[in-house]
Amino acid sequence: MTALLERELRDLLAEQLDVLEPGLTLVRCEFALSDPPLRTRGWIDILARDRHGLWVIIELKRATSTSREALHEVAKYAELLQRDKQVAPDRIRALIVSTDWRELLVPVSNMARDWSHDLRGYELQVCDDLTLSAERVAMLPSSPEQYVTPVHGIYLYASPQDRDRGWKHIRQIASEIGAPNLLAADFERVSAKDGVSAHYGLYLGVGTVEWGSALSSSPEVDGYGAKHPAEYEALCEINARVRCVEVGSAYPGVLGTLLGDPNWEITGYRGTGAFALGNGAYEERDWLQMLVGHDRGDGHVKYIGSANPRITSRWHSFVDQAMTSLGGNPEWEMLVRAWLERVAEQPGDIDVVLWIYNPCDLIQTVIYGWPDELAQWEPRIKAVARFPDGSRSVVEGRLCANSTGGAPGFHHYAHEVYRDPVSWMTTRYGGTTWISDLDLVRRLGLRYMMLEITSGHPGPPAPEDERGLWLVEDGQATRYSSNDPEFFMAWQLNTYGGKLVTLREFLTTYRYEVNTLRIEYLNCIDVRR
Known part of the structure; x- marks a missing residue:
């Protein structure tokens, strides 16, 4: 049989629409x-219809050469x-009907997943008697996301x-x-x-295990590997068989x-599978972000990321990852989310950069940071949103006080919350330090806020x-603008004599008690190893 022209095939299909779906009725050809x-x-x-x-x-x-136009035309119409x-x-x-799907399957599958309209594909066959048959095309599933899990060694x-x-x-x-x-x-x-x-180290991150492998049916575990049991089992197997001077969990x-320790230096990267260094799509900075957990918020206490709210798929994951790093700090979580929502309401492309350090452990901040390295260890948020008109919003999140302190003092409250250094270490190993820390911060009169x-x-x-001035009041994020009269009252209530009391200034007031507590903890437990 002579091959039909596309116009002839169209007219034939218009008479036999039921081969695609029962109940389809013709409105018009060449609409x-x-x-x-x-x-x-x-x-x-x-x-x-x-x-x-x-x-x-x-x-x-009907031809491979024209099939590439299909997505453009469907979206346009x-x-x-x-x-x-x-x-x-x-x-x-929308339905895309073709006699040849070699060039169509990949792009149509991608569009069908993300397009707001229902999109389906059919492969059409023409019989010798000019009757038609059609088979619905199975779209490709989403490619499984490959990422470095928090399971490290x-x-x-x-x-x-x-x-x-x-x-x-x-x-x-592996x-x-x-x-x-x-x-x-x-x-x-x-x-x-x-x-x-030993002087030569290898820091390993285990990537996601594909569904269907023997490890994907690993039994659930508690603690460290609870969210990634297959990857945790893989690490356990590696640790049991590897030969080296020393093995440690991370x-x-x-x-x-x-990276922050001057005694150690990163000298290179290695990868296999999805993370092979010959991948070509990733750069050295990407490898580093994956291993430190900044790219997905897996660092828990630290996150660095950027996004544009107009690119919605990335924006949603960006917000979720930021919220992961703010877990355990409900005040900052509410404030950052509210600020991001406010920024996203503005029109046009907006560049948003977010840097979060949220340890939820004031004792750790004191032990590691006081007095010379406090800027490195104190909780902090830095964020910038740059708008199309050239304006920008710059935000800084701080742990502050509205007074310089008073009786009974830092040492007293620290021992009320943590009976002794062992009590503090117990909460750290149990993953509940953030609960005790919220109590300690409240007792000391400190408050998480954003400027x-x-x-x-x-x-x-x-x-x-x-x-x-961003504050949590009555369980909700509240923003006081300096253009409004309420700002002055809110500022006075949350500062000391109109001046913000930073964490450093607050601890300086209690410096003798802070020094005593720091020495007590350092003498009892080797927390600086």
Whole structure:
């Protein structure tokens, strides 16, 4: 039989729409659409109605060379139906019908998952007697997301050669047990070498285990591996078989601590499977972000990210990841979410950058940070939103007080919440420090808040720039603007004589008690190892 022209195939299909779906009825072939203000127009191959009364755009393609146009035309016609014929968007569907799906399957599958309209595909066959048959095309499922889980390990070796052999052995073990996706960082001891057992380290992050592997049916576990039992089992198997000087467990944030330690230096990265260094899509900064947990909020206490609210898929994950790092701090969680929602309401493309350090452990801040490194260890939020008109919103989150302290004092309240250093360490191992920390912060009269400056110019803030004070009041996020009369009263209530009392100023008031408590904890427990 002579091959039919596309026009002939269209007319044939219009007479046999029931081969696609029962109940389809023809509206018109070559249905004309236009939008003069946009200077665009088009003709739908076949416009039909389904048994629920929805309008169905049927786009027909018969040649591989033209199949690539299908998505463009379907998207265009769906938009023009709304603009030209005022059809509600939830009343529009689309079918792509083709005799050849080699070029269509991948792009149509992607669009069908993310498009707001129902989109389906059919493969059409023409019989010798000009009857048609059609089979619905199964769209490709979403590609499983591959990421570095919070299941990490540390391995120390006596030499670089031993580390190379160790990495080869780890890869072999992981391949055998069905965990092919690994990412690792090489690190070396560059000073104070007598303080450790070996000088060459490998920091390992276990990537997601694909569904269907032997590990994917791993039994649930408590504690460290509860959210990733398959990956945790993989790490346990690696640890049981690996040969090195020392094996240690780790989690997102540990690598960041190593980065901040001048005695250690990261010298390179290694990867397998989805994280093979020859991947080409990722750069060194991406490997680092994955291992420290900043890219997904897995660092729990620390997050660094950026997004544009107009790119909705990324924006939603960006907000979720930020909220993960704010877990255990309900005040900052409410304030940051409210600020992000306020920013997203503004029109146009907005660049938002967010940096969060939320340890929820004031005792840790004192032990590690007081007095010289407090800026590194105190809770802090920094955020910037840059708007299309050149204006920007700059936010800083701080733990502050509205007084310089008073009786009974820092040492007293710390011992009310934590009976002794062992009590504090118990909450840390049990993952409940944040609960006790909320109690300690409340007893001391400290408060999590955010300060915002909105300006329409580059450079440092100017006196005329609007200030915003973000507080949680009555269980809700509240913003006081310096343009409103209520701002002055809110500022006076949350400052000391009109001046914000920072955590450093607050601790300085109690410096003798703070020093005593710090020495007490350092003497009882080796927390600085």
